[in-house]
Amino acid sequence: EAGVTQSPTHLIKTRGQQATLRCSPISGHTSVYWYQQALGLGLQFLLWYDEGEERNRGNFPPRFSGRQFPNYSSELNVNALELEDSALYLCASYLVGYEQYFGPGTRLTVT
Amino acid sequence: KQEVTQIPAALSVPEGENLVLNCSFTDSAIYNLQWFRQDPGKGLTSLLLIQSSQREQTSGRLNASLDKSSGRSTLYIAASQPGDSATYLCAVRGPSGSARQLTFGSGTQLTVLP
Numbered sequence: 001e002a003g004v005t006q007s008p009t010h011l012i013k014t015r016g017q018q019a020t021l022r023c024s025p026i027s028g029h030t031s032v033y034w035y036q037q038a039l040g041l042g043l044q045f046l047l048w049y050d051e052g053e054e055r056n057r058g059n060f061p062p063r064f065s066g067r068q069f070p071n072y073s074s075e076l077n078v079n080a081l082e083l084e085d086s087a088l089y090l091c092a093s094y095l096v097g098y099e100q101y102f103g104p105g106t107r108l109t110v111t
Numbered sequence: 112k113q114e115v116t117q118i119p120a121a122l123s124v125p126e127g128e129n130l131v132l133n134c135s136f137t138d139s140a141i142y143n144l145q146w147f148r149q150d151p152g153k154g155l156t157s158l159l160l161i162q163s164s165q166r167e168q169t170s171g172r173l174n175a176s177l178d179k180s181s182g183r184s185t186l187y188i189a190a191s192q193p194g195d196s197a198t199y200l201c202a203v204r205g206p207s208g209s210a211r212q213l214t215f216g217s218g219t220q221l222t223v224l225p
Contacts, residue, residue: 033212033213035215043200043215045212045213045214048211055211056211058212088152090155092155099143099145099157100145102147104153105153105154
């Protein structure tokens with residue numbers, strides 16, 4: 001069974017641009033979580049999608065948004081990129097009663 | 112608001128030693144607790160999951176305990192090996208509703224010296 005996949009592996013953008021990150025959950029998992037791991041700040045919860053709906057968001061500005069598609073894959077969009085958005089973005093998929101499984105992450109660098 | 116603390120922040124031990132990593136959390140109303148391993152620049156590998164009703168879980172040389180009432184968990188690594196060198200993260204999941212995301216500690220960076 002395939003694990004959680006994320007694309008792209010690396011993404012380099014310039015300040016002010018937009019970034020789109022993608023996540024495919026494990027087959028059968030309906031929930032997708034997004035986390036940001038910035039240098040020195042630890043893992044911070046960003047967004048939670050379940051059954052196509054946004055269920056919760058962390059303490060991040062509206063520049064961070066996303067969506068979940070009918071096949072439960074998800075997209076994270078970051079608008080008006082700032083230097084401090086440079087981080088490893090991790091996606092996790094979840095099925096009720098089980099643990100969260102994480103993907104390998106997307107390394108976003110904003111210059 | 113749930114807060115998770117991990118002590119120590121860094122640990123260096125010679126190969127073969129047994130070691131304990133500590134994790135504490137402020138709100139005992141958790142659904143479960145997970146221990147993860149993260150290698151530099153990589154994603155997270157789940158090591159052990161303890162449900163709130165459980166006291167411990169074991170996998171190979173790893174044993175994790177949970178004392179929900181005191182807000183503590185420990186990860187015990189037996190007979191450490193250089194390949195165990197990584198950052199170990201503890202995370203708790205809220206019971207229901209909007210608290211279902213994981214809240215992470217800042218991690219313990221473990222170095223096992225050959």
